[in-house]
Amino acid sequence: MSAFPIPVSVLTGFLGAGKTTLLNRLLKDPALVDTAVIINEYGEVAIDHLLVEQASDGIIQLSDGCLCCTVRGELVDTLADLVDRLQTGRIDKLARIVIETTGLADPAPVLQSLMAHPALVHAFRLDGVIALVDAVNGDAALDNHVEAVKQAAMADRLVITKTDLADKAVIERLSERLHAINPGVRIIVGEAGASDLLDCGLYNPAAKTADVRRWLGEASHDDGHEGHDHEHHDRGHSHDHAHRHDSRVRSHSLIHDGAVPFSAIEMFLDLLRSAHGDKLLRMKGIVELAEDPSRPLVIHGVQKILHPPARLPAWPDERRGTRLVLITLDMPGDYVQRLFAAFTNRPAPDTPDRAALHDNPLAIPGVGSVR
Ligand SMILES: Nc1nc2c(ncn2[C@@H]2O[C@H](COP(=O)(O)OP(=O)(O)OP(=O)(O)O)[C@@H](O)[C@H]2O)c(=O)[nH]1
Secondary structure (H helix, E strand, O other), X not given: OOOOOEEEEEEEEOOOOOHHHHHHHHOOOHHHOOEEEEEOOOOOOOOHHHHOOOOHHHEEEOOOOOOOOOOHHHHHHHHHHHHHHHHOOOOOOOOEEEEEOOOOOOHHHHHHHHHHOOOOOOOEEEEEEEEEEEOOOHHHHHHHOHHHHHHHHHOOEEXXXXXXXXXXXXXXXXXXXXXXXXXXXXXXXXXXXXHHHOOOOOOXXXXXXXXXXXXXXXXXXXXXXXXXXXXXXXXXXXXXXXXXXXXXXXXXXXXXXXXXXXXXXXHHHHHHHHHHHHHEEEEEEEEOEOOOOOOOEEEEEEOOEEOOOEEOOOOOOOOOOEEEEEEXXXXXXXXXXXXXXXXXXXXXXXXXXXXXXXXXXXXXXXXXXXX
């Protein structure tokens, strides 16, 4: 039987900051035994739960949507159900919960639910908010996305990730900026472990800045906007939708049932980045490679950076094929789908096939021009 209240850590950080990477490291630590992980992902093709290296029964995947808006009720139901399962003996032990938010989440509504929802207040206590800021892309995220600022401002622990990719001076400037946003916070530069991040003590909004208290106050009056400004355009296998916070941000889900040659994926990514690299916030996906279909390729792009692709030893579940999620800012129309269709040989009207792109990759009729 577990002791109530159960500590809950909220893991946040802008798109691609390294949340899943950190989670994978933390879950190997004995301090996280009997931890349930709740993952929320934005984009209709869920990938993150496949990349968390833990027995799948400890991971709960919330449906598509963002924790701070459409799936907030689902989080409350999930947590209430965990309490019920513990009380009825269907789960033996639950020592801790980690909630990984989407990179675009405003953490305020999540915290508000945990701190104030009548069904949850006695069963759970918010242990702390851990926010990740990427040393390479963090400045740009803070400049351009209020969600990134909110995440940093509400944190009890800030972790600067990807310090191996940035200069010392850049990291120092970023630390100063973060201290200005969140004066009381402890900043961990580089690899953070369980002892740095857990047991922060009860979350205390009074210790946070005035902005955070205002955001939390606003979040408590902001229920029931399910589905607002959430478009779905069904285009066969591809879906787009606009994020409610900012209709300039869209997610594009690309699915191809079948293997794809590495050269096709490489060229698709190259063209996308050279034509619209400035509009790519996040890209991640799992690819069935024609050259070696048994070991999926995992690709990650974060703003301008394409991280070195990694190979999984095997497929995490029975599904094969290629699934990519792209989150973009101001991307024109259906450019992404058309380009992807061209490379996976599913020509859409007016879209050339892959051979044509190989012949002249800089001139793509119907897909827009490459700068
Ligand atoms: N070089 C380097 N790469 C890192 C580090 N942390 C994460 N990455 C890479 O950054 C990419 C994105 O990492 P994720 O852990 O998926 O980021 P995330 O925050 O979970 O991403 P979203 O859920 O899409 O917001 C991956 O390719 C990671 O391998 C780091 O400290 N150094």
